[in-house]
Amino acid sequence: MSTPILVTGGTGNIGRHTVALLRAADRDVRILTRSSRASQPGIRYVQGDTVNNVGLDEALAGIETVLHLAGGAKGDDVAARNLVAAARRAGVRHLVLISVIGADRMPIGYFRMKLAAEQEFERSGIPWTVLRVAQLHDFVVPIAKVLSAMRIAPRGLRFESVGVEEVAERLAELTLSEPGGRVADLAGPEAQDVRDLVRAFDLARGRTRRLLPLRIPGAIGRAYRAGENLAQETARRGDQTWTEFLAERATTRVAGEG
Numbered sequence: 001m002s003t004p005i006l007v008t009g010g011t012g013n014i015g016r017h018t019v020a021l022l023r024a025a026d027r028d029v030r031i032l033t034r035s036s037r038a039s040q041p042g043i044r045y046v047q048g049d050t051v052n053n054v055g056l057d058e059a060l061a062g063i064e065t066v067l068h069l070a071g072g073a074k075g076d077d078v079a080a081r082n083l084v085a086a087a088r089r090a091g092v093r094h095l096v097l098i099s100v101i102g103a104d105r106m107p108i109g110y111f112r113m114k115l116a117a118e119q120e121f122e123r124s125g126i127p128w129t130v131l132r133v134a135q136l137h138d139f140v141v142p143i144a145k146v147l148s149a150m151r152i153a154p155r156g157l158r159f160e161s162v163g164v165e166e167v168a169e170r171l172a173e174l175t176l177s178e179p180g181g182r183v184a185d186l187a188g189p190e191a192q193d194v195r196d197l198v199r200a201f202d203l204a205r206g207r208t209r210r211l212l213p214l215r216i217p218g219a220i221g222r223a224y225r226a227g228e229n230l231a232q233e234t235a236r237r238g239d240q241t242w243t244e245f246l247a248e249r250a251t252t253r254v255a256g257e258g
């Protein structure tokens with residue numbers, strides 16, 4: 001019988017989709033979460049905190065494979081260090097990490113923190129897999145909402161957002177495979193100017209708005225204009241476009257309201 005897979009962040013957006021796929025592959029899952037939750041068939045929740053280093057030994061007892069998705073605005077580097085140390089104590093055999101495209105190129109704290117987390121995994125001495133992904137379509141929604149409301153479009157800012165189901169599919173596949181090191185990045189089907197992303201967002205809501213161009217100053221602006229947040233040619237591409245995502249979202253919202 002195979003051992004359960006520990007998923008940190010299994011209650012989050014990407015995590016929920018990935019856990020469902022691991023369950024569909026007939027694997028038991030243990031989920032580390034900061035809240036207290038009742039277990040379900042095939043899923044056991046263990047309370048703990050990766051940043052504050054709480055509950056990790058209990059969560060990792062008897063675990064061979066860890067999928068580390070837990071993350072927030074701060075502390076992902078510390079969380080990775082705590083998790084790796086606990087994984088060593090527990091004799092884990094495969095560590096899988098989600099990271100972000102541009103982790104080694106974008107001059108922004110979030111990206112630097114993700115790179116530091118990658119390095120913790122790479123130096124762990126435990127066989128590892130790291131998948132860098134682009135921003136999710138879901139992540140671009142609040143950005144499009146704010147830019148539309150403010151009627152501005154930062155010049156040269158592009159995203160190649162990707163569907164959460166496609167990210168989850170790849171993560172489940174990698175978790176169930178042998179350790180692969182840094183595997184090909186995963187991005188959405190196309191890099192799109194934020195002006196076009198907001199226009200499509202507005203159209204999906206049945207309106208058009210004139211957007212004023214805005215210049216992002218400094219090193220961050222230069223990095224975005226140079227496309228340092230975008231995938232290279234070697235990346236895998238998901239199929240779901242931003243427009244398809246918006247159409248699907250509109251259908252779900254209408255159905256949910258009805």
Ligand SMILES: NC(=O)c1ccc[n+]([C@@H]2O[C@H](COP(=O)([O-])OP(=O)(O)OC[C@H]3O[C@@H](n4cnc5c(N)ncnc54)[C@H](OP(=O)(O)O)[C@@H]3O)[C@@H](O)[C@H]2O)c1
Pocket residue numbers: 008009010011012013014015032033034035048049050051052069070071072079098099100101133134135136137139
């Ligand atoms: N969204 C994107 O566009 C994107 C792109 C590239 C990479 N990523 C990375 O993918 C990962 C998952 O993203 P997501 O969008 O699914 O995030 P999400 O929906 O915000 O979920 C965050 C998850 O992290 C867990 N978590 C946060 N802090 C924790 C802590 N200190 N200890 C234990 N668990 C903690 C939460 O669990 P509880 O609340 O249950 O404790 C929750 O399950 C993150 O690492 C994120 O940086 C996201």
